Amino acid sequence: MDIGKAFREIMDLIFPPACEACGAVGELGLCSACMQQVTLVEEPYCAQCGQPFDPNVSTPPQLCASCRSDAPHLDGARAVGLHTGPLRHAIISCKFKGRTSVAPFLARLVAERMVAEAEYSWPLPLVEVDALVPVPLHPQRRRWRGFDQAALIVQGLAPAVGKPAWEDCIQRHKPTLPQIGLSPQQRRDNVKNAFVIPDEGLVRGKRLLLVDDVYTTGATGNDAARALKAAGAGEVYLLTVTRAAPDWHPASQITEPPEVPAGNASCSR
Ligand SMILES: [Zn+2]
Ligand SMILES: [Zn+2]
Numbered sequence: 366m367d368i369g370k371a372f373r374e375i376m377d378l379i380f381p382p383a384c385e386a387c388g389a390v391g392e393l394g395l396c397s398a399c400m401q402q403v404t405l406v407e408e409p410y411c412a413q414c415g416q417p418f419d420p421n422v423s424t425p426p427q428l429c430a431s432c433r434s435d436a437p438h439l440d441g442a443r444a445v446g447l448h449t450g451p452l453r454h455a456i457i458s459c460k461f462k463g464r465t466s467v468a469p470f471l472a473r474l475v476a477e478r479m480v481a482e483a484e485y486s487w488p489l490p491l492v493e494v495d496a497l498v499p500v501p502l503h504p505q506r507r508r509w510r511g512f513d514q515a516a517l518i519v520q521g522l523a524p525a526v527g528k529p530a531w532e533d534c535i536q537r538h539k540p541t542l543p544q545i546g547l548s549p550q551q552r553r554d555n556v557k558n559a560f561v562i563p564d565e566g567l568v569r570g571k572r573l574l575l576v577d578d579v580y581t582t583g584a585t586g587n588d589a590a591r592a593l594k595a596a597g598a599g600e601v602y603l604l605t606v607t608r609a610a611p612d613w614h615p616a617s618q619i620t621e622p623p624e625v626p627a628g629n630a631s632c633s634r
Contacts, residue, residue: 385458385467386451394470399451404616406444406608414583415443415488419613437583438590440600441488444580444608445478449616452607456578457624460514468514471578471606472521479526479604488602493572496531497523500577500589500603501560503537515577518606522576534567535560535589545624552584560589562596569597580608 383389384396395403409418411429414437418425426433446452459467483491499515507513516532523530539559547555562568575589580603590601610616 382466384451385464386454394467394473395451395455402450403452404447404449404610404614406446413437413441414439415441415580415608416611417447417614418611438587438594438601439575439583439603440590441486442580442583442586442603442605442608443488444605445474446607447610447614447616448579448581448607449610449619449621453621456514456607459517460578461624463511465512465514465517468517469521472518472525475518475576475604475606476522476525479522488604489572489574489600491526491528494526494528494574495571496529496534496573497526498531498534498573498575498593500575500585501532501535501537503540503559505540518578519576528574531567531573534564534573535562535593549582549584552582553588556585556588558588558592559585560592562592565596568593570599572600573598573602575601575603577603577605578607580605582609 382391382393384392384394384399386395386399386402389396389398406415406417409420409425410416411418411432412427413432414429416429416431418429448456455467455471458464459471479487479491497519499513499519501507501515502510502513519530519532537559538561541555541559573593575586575593577586580586583603586603586605590598590603593601
């Protein structure tokens, strides 16, 4: 019996579903009023990493400065919304407060967008995806937290889009520091060579869609893609629920409470 799962189910009974942002009772995930405040990532954005461009700029470039200067291992990345406001609250609830019942809501959000964009490259046509792969936590952190939020999202997403979930095809063998508070270079160094592929034959030649909760600098997704491609994967893309707001966006100016509870830094991803 999975004690952690049973405990979470009991907690869900004691604390019935309520909007993770405003507390409206009876809502799983976010209520319709809070959903209206979610900032979706929409074009124009970088064709490679999906970073949104300022729509007021008359001719946005095809690629962002980062993708122009340093070709990423990922073949493409996309996110549903900006990591701000109600959607950020929902992710924090799932990840740091153990409200795992939020994961199916997050999965549904991603699935709706994937299906709506199925014909287009978001980040690749749905029909071309061989498998969904959650970006894994280190086993130590997974044990500490009791669950892996990316795996929970994939468990909801895979049946909704009719694709297999390959949860163990990539593993994190190097315990990494929490990424929060690190510079982009420190983030890259922190996750470098963090992943191993236990069965190279499984991934060889495949088109894989990595799934994670948040895209900050792309360092984690890129290192996972590097490992998968070194093992022979054909193409590797990344889909996240949110991504950090770019500097030009008004949302980046909002001062929100830190994501890591004080004195508990080890619970960051
Ligand atoms: Zn609400
Ligand atoms: Zn880019």
